[in-house]
Amino acid sequence: MKILIIGGGVVTKELLRILNLKKNQAVIVEKDPNKCADIGSKYDVIVINKDATDISIYTSDISMPDLDAVLALTDRDEVNVFALTIAKLYNIPLRLARVKDPKIAELIIQLGLGIPISVPAVTADLVKGYLESIREPQMLGVFGDYKLFRITITETDKVVGKSLKEVDLPPDTYVLFIFDGINVKIPDKDSKLLSGNQVMVLTKSDDIIKVFKG
Template sequence: MYLIIVGLGGIGRNLVDIATKDKNDVVVIDQNEKRCREIAARYDVLTILGDATQKSILEEAEASRANALIATTSDDAANLMMSLTAKGLGTKKIVAVVNQEEHVEMFKEAEIFLFENPDMTVASHLYFSVKRPKIKDFLTVSGGKAEIFEVVVSPESPVVGSRLSKLRIKGGLVVAIERNGDVILPRGNTVIQTHDLVTIFAKAPEVEEISLMFAP
């Protein structure tokens, strides 16, 4: 893929690392000359020193042929402006970081794929990792109305030895089971075993109760 990454803060630098390791063609835009020099010395990327809200800078980056532009700056107004400009130039996919919750609707109205407040996402993840230690990993979806989470079945769980068809999981659905390194697509006759890593999709209010079924 041909990717344009705007902003060389923490998110932008990590994106460059991931994208180049995956053998993508990467163009980086930033207004900080030192950051541009450092990233160019470390990675095989094209760096452009400039303001990506300016059409001429995006044209220099050949946004018209880019598979995607990812806007990662801490300025929501700038992220929105460059996203709209790139969209007008024909960039196929636009993704933007939205730092302030009150700006989310503007990005949605512009039909720009967004990643909301990364600092709050990290903070929430850390907090719930402490609050719900039995849950191994989780992802919030639908604006926090639902979660996809993983939990390891404990020997004390009442569901051990039960078929999925016999379990009453209110507001949730088992979508995958990892057992001894193999991934199982669960069916009604799938039997839950101790130490299974179970992936569950559930409505947010039901997560606590469902997780306790598998790991009390």
């Protein structure tokens, strides 16, 4: 997976520590040269020492169409929204931003820019969970004949924009809840699966990836 990470702070460093950088290619954009030097010396990643609002990053420094994910993890909401906006223009499958203002988080959802994570402490494990479940469901556990999966919905998925009643779920399959980055909802048959939603699915089926991803 090719990942662009905006910001070189604590969350980014922790994420790099737990990511498998042999399987994932990461590019970090950070304006502080000291942080750039620190990250570059510790991790096998590409580091770009520029402000994330510098448009040349997206037009010259990085091949945006090749990216699988853009993670905006700075402590500035406006910068993170800017990064998601650029990512949406390039139809990057996974777009995630750390936000402090709940109103900004709601705006990100309304505009379809991506996934806002507005929890008191954005953790690297939470971000890693999104990355791991973007391409295929992540199995979290086995309970008798049932398996519990975490699935992140992207714009290219078979089920995006559909309500649960429009999805041909296998027998003995239950969508337990939907997380939009702000709220956890217990869905009903009219609940829609939107890009950026993370869903928990309990099922006996081994083909759940085909149902959601196509």
